[in-house]
Structures are given as structure tokens and as C-alpha cells.
Amino acid sequence: MEFDSVRAIDNIDLVLPQGQFVCLLGPSGCGKTTLLRMIAGLNTPTSGEIIFDGEPLTDVPSHERNFGMVFQSLALFPHLTIAENIGYPLRIRGFSKRKIAARVDELLELVHMPGVGNRQISQLSGGQRQRIAIARALAIDPKLFLLDEPLSALDAKLREAMQIELKELQRKLGVTTIVVTHDQREAMTMADHVVIMKDGQIFQQGPPLEVYKKPNTAFVADFIGSTNLMPCRILSSDTVETYGTEVKVAHLAASLKPNDQAALSVRPEDLSLIPKEDAPESMRAKITFSVDLGTHTELQLDHGGQDIMVTIPPQRQQVFAQGEIWGLQIADNACAAVSL
Amino acid sequence: MRSGVALKRSVLRKSGKLIPLYPTFFLVVFFLVPFTVMLAVSFFHRVEGAFFEPAFEFDNYLRFFDPFYLGILQFSILLSMAAAVLATAIAFPFTYMITRMSRKAQVVALVLLLAVLSLSEVIIGFSWSTLLSRTSGISNLFVSLGLLEKPTSYYPSLSAVLIGLVYLSVPYAVLVLYPPLSRLDPELPEAARMMGASPMRTFFTIVIPLLRRPIMSTLILVFVFTLGAYTLPQTLGKPSSWTLSVHITDQAIFQANLPFAAAMAIFLLVVTLAMIAVTSMLDKTKSEGDTK
Amino acid sequence: MPTLMNRRYFLGTSAAAAAGVIAAPSVLRADTGTLKVGTYGGFFQDSFDAHIYPAFTEETGIKIESISEPTGSAWLIQLQAAARAGQVPADVSMMTQIARLKGEKEKLWLPLDASSLANSANMPDHFIHKYESGEIYGLGAVSWYINLVSNTEVYPDAPTSWSDIWDAKYEDSLGLLALVDNSFLLEITASTFFGGTAILDTEEGILKVFDKLAEVKPNVRLWYRDEGQFQQALETGEIPMGQYYHDVTGLAAADGQPVRSTFPKEGGVLDSGSWCVLKTSERQTEAQTFINYMSRPDIQSKLSRFVGTAPTVAREKTDLTVEEFAAVSSDIAPIIPRYDIYAQRGDWLNQKWSQLIAS
Numbered sequence: 004m005e006f007d008s009v010r011a012i013d014n015i016d017l018v019l020p021q022g023q024f025v026c027l028l029g030p031s032g033c034g035k036t037t038l039l040r041m042i043a044g045l046n047t048p049t050s051g052e053i054i055f056d057g058e059p060l061t062d063v064p065s066h067e068r069n070f071g072m073v074f075q076s077l078a079l080f081p082h083l084t085i086a087e088n089i090g091y092p093l094r095i096r097g098f099s100k101r102k103i104a105a106r107v108d109e110l111l112e113l114v115h116m117p118g119v120g121n122r123q124i125s126q127l128s129g130g131q132r133q134r135i136a137i138a139r140a141l142a143i144d145p146k147l148f149l150l151d152e153p154l155s156a157l158d159a160k161l162r163e164a165m166q167i168e169l170k171e172l173q174r175k176l177g178v179t180t181i182v183v184t185h186d187q188r189e190a191m192t193m194a195d196h197v198v199i200m201k202d203g204q205i206f207q208q209g210p211p212l213e214v215y216k217k218p219n220t221a222f223v224a225d226f227i228g229s230t231n232l233m234p235c236r237i238l239s240s241d242t243v244e245t246y247g248t249e250v251k252v253a254h255l256a257a258s259l260k261p262n263d264q265a266a267l268s269v270r271p272e273d274l275s276l277i278p279k280e281d282a283p284e285s286m287r288a289k290i291t292f293s294v295d296l297g298t299h300t301e302l303q304l305d306h307g308g309q310d311i312m313v314t315i316p317p318q319r320q321q322v323f324a325q326g327e328i329w330g331l332q333i334a335d336n337a338c339a340a341v342s343l
Numbered sequence: 344m345r346s347g348v349a350l351k352r353s354v355l356r357k358s359g360k361l362i363p364l365y366p367t368f369f370l371v372v373f374f375l376v377p378f379t380v381m382l383a384v385s386f387f388h389r390v391e392g393a394f395f396e397p398a399f400e401f402d403n404y405l406r407f408f409d410p411f412y413l414g415i416l417q418f419s420i421l422l423s424m425a426a427a428v429l430a431t432a433i434a435f436p437f438t439y440m441i442t443r444m445s446r447k448a449q450v451v452a453l454v455l456l457l458a459v460l461s462l463s464e465v466i467i468g469f470s471w472s473t474l475l476s477r478t479s480g481i482s483n484l485f486v487s488l489g490l491l492e493k494p495t496s497y498y499p500s501l502s503a504v505l506i507g508l509v510y511l512s513v514p515y516a517v518l519v520l521y522p523p524l525s526r527l528d529p530e531l532p533e534a535a536r537m538m539g540a541s542p543m544r545t546f547f548t549i550v551i552p553l554l555r556r557p558i559m560s561t562l563i564l565v566f567v568f569t570l571g572a573y574t575l576p577q578t579l580g581k582p583s584s585w586t587l588s589v590h591i592t593d594q595a596i597f598q599a600n601l602p603f604a605a606a607m608a609i610f611l612l613v614v615t616l617a618m619i620a621v622t623s624m625l626d627k628t629k630s631e632g633d634t635k
Numbered sequence: 636m637p638t639l640m641n642r643r644y645f646l647g648t649s650a651a652a653a654a655g656v657i658a659a660p661s662v663l664r665a666d667t668g669t670l671k672v673g674t675y676g677g678f679f680q681d682s683f684d685a686h687i688y689p690a691f692t693e694e695t696g697i698k699i700e701s702i703s704e705p706t707g708s709a710w711l712i713q714l715q716a717a718a719r720a721g722q723v724p725a726d727v728s729m730m731t732q733i734a735r736l737k738g739e740k741e742k743l744w745l746p747l748d749a750s751s752l753a754n755s756a757n758m759p760d761h762f763i764h765k766y767e768s769g770e771i772y773g774l775g776a777v778s779w780y781i782n783l784v785s786n787t788e789v790y791p792d793a794p795t796s797w798s799d800i801w802d803a804k805y806e807d808s809l810g811l812l813a814l815v816d817n818s819f820l821l822e823i824t825a826s827t828f829f830g831g832t833a834i835l836d837t838e839e840g841i842l843k844v845f846d847k848l849a850e851v852k853p854n855v856r857l858w859y860r861d862e863g864q865f866q867q868a869l870e871t872g873e874i875p876m877g878q879y880y881h882d883v884t885g886l887a888a889a890d891g892q893p894v895r896s897t898f899p900k901e902g903g904v905l906d907s908g909s910w911c912v913l914k915t916s917e918r919q920t921e922a923q924t925f926i927n928y929m930s931r932p933d934i935q936s937k938l939s940r941f942v943g944t945a946p947t948v949a950r951e952k953t954d955l956t957v958e959e960f961a962a963v964s965s966d967i968a969p970i971i972p973r974y975d976i977y978a979q980r981g982d983w984l985n986q987k988w989s990q991l992i993a994s
Contacts, residue, residue: 043537044536045537064541065533065536066536066537066540066541066542066544066545069539070537071538072537074533074534075530076528076530078528078531078533078534080531080535080549081553082552082555091535091538091548092538092539095538095539095544139538140537140538142538143539149537389982390740391979391980394715394737394741409986411989411993465861468864469863469864469867472868476868476871477873478872478873479873496856499856499857577860577861581858582813582858582989583993583994585993590989593814593985593989596709597814597816597817598982598985599712599737601712603982
């Protein structure tokens, strides 16, 4: 795909599992929307193939793909009523009026909005429009259900509720679903399978928890959840050395060999604070910020010029004051060594 | 003194209201005054073989109610309607495709269109009369392609007038349609595509209905615009294709019959306004019906 | 477009001028020492500026301010509005005969002193314009012929008679002027088929002439208002025959265009412009000097040579050679337009004409 003479997507090799909920995740401009639009047939790849159910899709125009798609703007037709919007793909396929009406009612029921068929789009709230757009995309029982940043226009609370609703809907229908999002929380909530993209390339894919636990690159580790990246050297297949201490890791990126320089991804919850005397000089840090959120305490420390984040579980009745110096302890068998 | 202060205050208060005075001034000076003069002249008495003298009589209007002039009025309206429909039908898909091109290509296309706008009616008439001529026109191309036996002339004729009027008004139609079409969310037609509508079907079921209002405006603009054309019908048409504007010009310029010319112009204006009013009323009822 | 743009330039200028009548009646003011002379903008004005005015100023000391006027009735309407407002857009104007007659009806022209116009003696009566009281108010300025023109490549043999335009072999190949009072086709028809223009005295006679004229319609390809349009079509052979101005056709032929102008045996139509002085002018003396000067045979000869017009004075009074005279005129008696009928029943004629050509 050429995009203003810059390749938006480059050498992507992606096999998506049938019946699953897939999230294309990445920062804006990473090419995830372009990839989705290629799958939809709205953009044409300059080279390469898209194969669906064993059939090449590349030469099939989008209107013959029988996919359902929810657009970022939702793209509801303002000149049609809700029922006419949902019934549009059925009308195009020449269904009878009665059949269309029955299916529209069924779909409205499915998205928990029965009986609003005669209303205008302009009379709906943001969340309601969302549901209508979903219902419309599902009207033909699509072979593939595509959503482009579908929840980005909603406020945080509604977004979370819709994430769950969407996930439940997908489970119920069993339709293979691809969602584009830049929100890693959203991806973690909904996806069976996440695909992490950056600069037109796929960095890593897999079940969300696996990607979270076993990132292969610093980018993925940092993008999925928050992490502290510490410089390290690989000692063996399960041990690294960082700041003069040896740490046993839970995951070592496949590309790494002993003596490689790499990064150790230490999640804030995998760090604990110990009295400074118990830690070597190189592992001491000064607290620069502390906030007790009730469920846990979040600390920010200055570790030789690098900011380090630490999450302390609530059961520790310890008070951490700004300015204090503590030792950092990395949990064994919890962290991942990732390539830079 | 007191009244002076009060006056000053009210002037100050009014200074904020000066802004609407500007358009009002222009409307009065450049529309209302000339229109009033024209309206007055349309009731004046025509002195045969000379000029006219102030009077209040309906003779000029009565003269218009002659099958000859009414026939011309009817012809002019039908001709402009045809030009409006054709120009819009050509301009709409054209503009739609332009708005789907890259920014750079859009600028080039619009600049070329603006270049066409700089052509006057006279030049357009001249060019088309050459293009449609027997000696150097397109029929020679058809002959060389083997489509025709020998070159023929396509002007003066009604179709030549229609071609000229459509050519004249398409750039204006594009300029009117460009802003709303470029504001059209590209995801709307894309959504239709995803739901199984072919590009044609998308165009007719989504793009056109969404832009019904701009299309109506374009139709009205071209209709009014071509009603006023008086050079093209006489350059490209036989006398039977001469519109009311041609006859108004004849009366005003060559016959020095300003009262009759003014009466015809007023009548044309009233008929035009009435047609626009009816059209927009129908449009309004339709869109109200939509929201119900 | 032909390089020689028509001097009787119709479309652009006259429309603009007409708009000017309503919007803003001339804002010109009287000035000192110069005589404002109006001629048709374009070819005429340029020729006068180059060949006539400088010599006049040199001889008389009267400076000329050259004013461009539109043809048709537009200039007349502007003059009328100006006279009402006491203004003088031009002291002396070259007027078409119909406009001159309309002005005469309105007494728009300043009566002139006959004794200052000694050179009027050189002119035929129809170029000496008088009010009913006998006072002179204008003299002929220039005259020109409307002739039978044809493309020499399409028709190697020139047509010889106006009756040829009725000939079925010219079907769909004529260009004729579009207005009743600039084509003078009524006069042509009357002279060709009814023994002269006297038949146009009555409405009955005019209707007879119209009937005959209607028979020419199948031969007419273009009823033109814009001279340039017809001239170009004539030169390319697109419309190979018609009626057109003798002078311009001659210039085009001299440029190498395959066109010719023929004096038909019934005579060419001799149309003309006349000098008239606006009644509000304060320069009567200078105006009379100018008009008298323009009526001199040598100046008329000069006009024939440089502007291509036919002299308004008798041929033997000019110093034109046989060739020079033949280039601008003919010994065949001309058809003189019946300007009076347009002044009398112009509206009726106009409507009959429109119906005739549009039906």
C-alpha cells in the first residue's frame, strides 16, 4: 500500500484465527487502519495477497466481500431512518420488505434498542448510534466483522461498558472480528488475539496476556501496560545481569543470545523497595513522587537519572516519603528480557 | 442640551448596528434603485419612433401577452431547465470524482475550471460555432474516423445552443457543488460499499440523496444563469432558438423600446422567482416529510 | 476572430452602454476649447483619430476630443438622458439614420446656421437633414454599402442579383443580418420584386413584401447580429454567401481572404451616418466648422481612401480615380433604405420581422 509515497504497510505476514476477536493495536500512524481497509477492500495493496477462507480476496471489490464494517465516524446515513440504515444492506441484496423488517427488529433487539426503527439518526445519543452502526454491520451475518476505532468517540465510562458488550456480542455470534484501536486497555479487554503494529510492521502478536507477559521488544513491553526498561546483558537463557545484579527472567526474547545487550522490562508491580542498606549502591533510588490510590500506592523514583515506577500493594503499611532513598529489588522469574 | 446628550447616546448605541448597513447600502444602490427604475420604466409610455414618456399604463405588459412572446417565454424556461438538468448531471459526478482525487490533482482540476470561467459568452459562442462548423468542426474528425461520409454542420441549431449553455454553466455548477461534495464524509459511501452496494448504486442511493440540497441550488443557479444568456442563443441558434433575453436585448438596444424591454424583464423576473419559490417549497415539504 | 473587428460593434459595447443609461447618466462635464466628436468605437474611431482629426486641428486650430459611441439606439438614449440633465457627452455625433430621425422627432438636435455650411452644396438632398421648419440640423457624414457577398472558392462565379438569394440552389448557405432595420431586406425585396421601395408606404404593401421575404428563409443558415461571426464564416466558406458590408469585405479580400463583394444589378444598399449636434452643446460655431470641413470633397475622398467609405458628395466633385471609386462605390443606382418606415412603425415592423424569422 502506497500512502502519499510512503509505505504505510510493509511486508506484513499475518494469519488470523477463525472465530476469534482480533485487535490491531498500535500508535496512530502505525498502519493498522490501512491494514483493516485493505482487508475491507477499501485500499488496494501494491503487492501481496489477502486470502480469506482459502480464496484470494485481492481482486474482489469491497461490495462483494460480504463483510460488515463499523467506521470510525460510524457513517450512519443521515437521510435514512434507523430501520432504513440497518435494512440498507438487505435492501441492496433484494430482500423483501417483510423480511427486512423482521431482521431489523431482530438486530435492534440484539443491540438492546428495540422499537426505535422509525426514529432519525439525529435523535440518537453517541452510544445509541454506536449500537445502530454495529447492528447495521451485522445485518447480513457477515463473514468478517471489521471495526475501525469504533469506540473512540465515546466517553470513558460508556466506552468500557461498550467494550464488554461488544465482546459478549462477538462471543454470542461467533463471527471473526477485527478491531482497530490505539487503546491497549481496550485491546486487553476485548481481544482473543492482539496484533501490535508500528511503522507499518507487525511487532508481535498473540493472546493479550501472553503478549503482556512475554514481550519481545522494548516497544511492545512499553506499549502494552507500563513498564520500566533497564539496560541489561544476557547471561544465559534465563538469567540476565542489570546494574551489577543477576536476575532470573520469566521470558527471553527469541532473538537474544548470551552476551547480547538488551533491555529488561520490569513491570511496576514486579519491583519492590527494600532498605537501602540491603541493596547494592547501583540499585538505590530516591523517591520523587508518591500517591496512595487506595487500591495500591504508586511511586516514582529517581534511579541515576532514570525515572522508575513502582506499584506497592496495599497490605504493606509502610509510609514512603518523598526524598527518601530506598533499594530496588527486581522479582525473579517475573520479568522479560527484550530486544531494544 | 439634554436632547443632545440623548442623541449622542443613541448614536453610540447604534454604531454597533452599522455593520448590517453596509450590505443594505449595496442592496439599495445596486439592486433596489435600478430595479425600481426598471419597474417604473416598464409602465411608461412608448413613443413610437422616438423614446418614451413617463406614464402609468399596462400597454407594455399587455403587448407581452401575445402568443408570440408567451411562446418565447415558455421556450426560454424549458431551454434553461434543460440546460440546468444537463449541466448538473454532468457537473455532479465530475465534481464527485474530483473530490475523491488527491489534493494536488484537485487544485489542478479547479484551476483549469477557473480558466474556463474566464471565457466570456462571446468567446464560448465563437469557439463552439467553429467546433460545430462544417469547414473546421468535429464532423471532420468523424469523417476521418469513417463515421461520416462528408463533413456536416451542427450549428445553428437548438442542440448547439444547449451545448453552449451547458458548457457555459458547468464550471459554475462545479464550483457550487465542490464545497458540499468535498465536505461529504468519505466513509459514508465507503460504508455503502461495505454493505454490498456497487459504486453506481452507492452514488444513486447515498451520494445523491445526501446532497439533494446542493443539487437543488445548482439546478436553480444554472436555470437563472442561463435564462439571462443572450449571446449564445443568437450566435449558435436559429431565430426559433432565440430566448426572451435576446428579445429583451433587441428591444432595449436596437429598438430603443426601454418600456417594453423593462416589462419583459420584470415579467421574466417574476416568473423566475415564482418558479424558485415553488421549487424550494416543494423541497421543504419533502424534507419535513423526511423528518417525520 | 477576424483582426478587423467591426466598427458597428454591436454586442459588448452597446449592452454596457445601455446599462449605463439606467445606472448613471453621463458624468461628463463641459470643458474648454475642444470639440467633442463621437464616432462608432473601433475601426471608425481609430481611422478618424489617425487620418482626419489631426489635419482638421492643424487647419482650424480647433482641438478634437474623440468620443467612442456604441451603435444601435444606445447612444441616442444616452444623448437624450444627457440633454435632459443639461450635459454634453459629445457636441457632434455620427448618428445612424434611424437614430437621427428619432432625435429629429424629439428635437434633440441643435438647429445649425446654413450659411456656415457652404459645403452642403456638394451633397444630394437626402444628406441634408432639416426640421419641418426648414432649419438644417445635420449633414451626411459617411456612407457605406451593404452588398451581396460570397466566397470565391465555393462560388467561382459571382452572383449578380439580389434575386439569387431566393435561388433554391443556395439552400442553407446564406448569412443575413438579424434585424429588420439593419438588414434592410424589406427594401431589397421591394426593389428586386416590386419595382422599388414605394410599396413599403403602406402596411398592406409591407405585408406583401414580408410574404415574398419569407420564401428566402430555407436558404438562410445564420441570421447574424455579430459581424465578426459572419465574416469569419464567410472567409472559411462555412457560410459562403450573404449580405455584408462592402468596405470590410474589400479589406478582407485585400488581406487575401477568398471573399468578394458584388454590387447586384438592383443596387447595393447605401446606408449612412450623419453628423448631428446635441441641442445642449455650447460649441455651435466649432461644430459647424467641423461639419462643413467634413463635407469638403477632398476630405470625403480622403475618407474613401483611408476608411473605405463611399463619399457623401457627388462622384465628379471628388478627386477619386476610377479604381479608387470602384473600391468604395458603384455607378449602379443604390437602394436607399426607407428609414422613415422604421421611425413610423418600428415596433410593428420589428414584431412582424421577429415572427417571420423565428417561425
